Amino acid sequence: MAELYLVRHGQASFGAADYDQLSLLGQQQGQLLGEYFAERKIVFDHVLLGTMNRHRQTVEAIFQGSTEVASVKEHPGLNEYDFVALIDCLGEEHHELKLQAKNSKKDFYRVLRQVLLLWMEDRIDGPIPETWSEFQQRVADARSYIQGLKGQRILAVSSGGAIATVAQQTLGAPKATVISLNFQINNCSFCRYFFNADSFHLATFNSIPYFDRADRSNFITYG
Template identity: 85%
Template sequence: MAELYLVRHGQASFGAANYDQLSSLGRQQGQLVGEYFAERNIVFDHVLLGTMNRHRQTAEAIFNGSTAVPTPKEHRGLNEYDFAALFDGLGDEHHELKVLAKERKKDFYKALRQVLLLWMEDRIEGPIPETWSQFQQRVADARNHIQGLKGKVLAVSSGGVMAAMAQQTLGAPREKVISLNLQINNCSFCRYFFNADSFHLATFNSIPYFDRADRQNFITYG
């Protein structure tokens, strides 16, 4: 069977004007992922990325100094949902969620949990880039594309996509995407085995390269 390592991007620039950039720590996280693959002689036949800067920058950090890397190919199905646009689409009746999202980081995640549920229930009345169903479909499209590949595949994506792919693979209720999404670490991976007829989740949110006493500061979520 073929094998997929689906990796979340490194720590991005939470709270900055442009979130879609890796922090210095995020680049270091990516380098540690690359060292992990190199130490185990894990060589990829295919590399897929979302179209976001943080996806490309994470892949660059993973393969820093490596010359034997397949040319990365982009797939928009690996892009994160636009959480800022979801907040912008809220009506006046949910004004408190917009306020909460601008408070502390943990308050943002409390608000995001509620906004994601509203999105799933088609209760965001303002204009948004995509519906929940459309997001689910493009994640499914990315999975179907991967299933057409052979060998070892690396895909760099984001937490929402990783959660949705796990939920779809396991046949779990859609609400599980929220709890899965909000626990995914930066630069963690989900490992899948697959062929043209089946797609199996083997590990979820794995961070073996940070599981050391001197690397606890590398365990981040944003």
Template identity: 85%
Template sequence: MAELYLVRHGQASFGADNYDQLSLLGQQQGQLVGEYFAGRNIAFDHVLIGTMNRHRQTVEAIFDGSNDVAKPTEHRGLNEYDFVALFDGLGDEHHELKLLAKESKKDFYKALRQVLLLWMEDRIEGPIPETWSQFQQRVADARSYIQGLKGRILAVSSGGVMAAIAQQTLGAPREAVIPLNLQINNCSFCRYFFNADSFHLATFNSIPYFDKADRQNFITYG
């Protein structure tokens, strides 16, 4: 059986003009992941990332921590959905949701939960980059690509993709993506075992490298 470590990117720049950049804490999170892999002699035969800055920056931080060097392969199926575009696509009847998303970080996630459900139900009337079905298909394509590889694979992606892969693997209803997505920690990993015919989830949202009293500040979600 081949093995996949699917890692969420480190903390990004929530509230900044460009979210798609790791914060200093996000870089440190990635380095701790790399140290964890190095300390357990976990090496990878393939490294995959999405095309987003935070994915590349995270894998670079992991390599800094592990003293590893590899050239990652990009796959757009590992890219996050465009949550800004989903909010922008809301009509006037959902004006309050747009306002809620601009309040606190907690309020943003309350609004996001509702927007994701609207997206799944094809109820966002404005222009958006992709439908829910298209998102699901490109995530499935990424999983199929991974399933064609052998050995041990590291893939760096985002919370929505990780939740969708777990939902697809478990055969859970589409609505399960929302609570799965919103609980995934930065730089956590999901571990899968697979071959050409099967794909099995072994662990979900693991953060063993942050499980220390002096590292509680590394447990983040954005």
């Protein structure tokens, strides 16, 4: 059986003009994860990432903390859903939700939970970038691609929604499980899977042992 470390990107830049950039804290989170891998002599045969800036910057930060550098390939199946577009595409029926999303970060995530459920039920009227089924399929395609790789240990850097979907698909859980899992995944946490060409098994979910100490509590973030 091969081993997959599926990592969420470091803290991004919520509230900035461009969310798709790591914050300084996000870069530090990636470096600490890289140090964790180096200390345990965890070496990867392949490194995959989505096509987003925060994915690439997280991989770069991990490499700064680790002396072992593997070749890197992109796979769009590891990209996040476009949560901003989903909210923007809400019709008049959900106008109040659009307004609430602008109030605060807390309100934004409260609204996003409701919007994701509408998305899953095909109840968003506007021209959304992709349907729920399309998102599910591209995440499944990424998982299939990983299963076809030759090597004993794989690192993949992705986003919360895609990571939650991999877990949901692996466990055969209801689609709404993606929402509850998505909102508890820490930045720079990893999920560990064992797999071969025919099977895919979840071993650990949302692990952050490198932040689990009193002087690193500020590294535990979710956005």
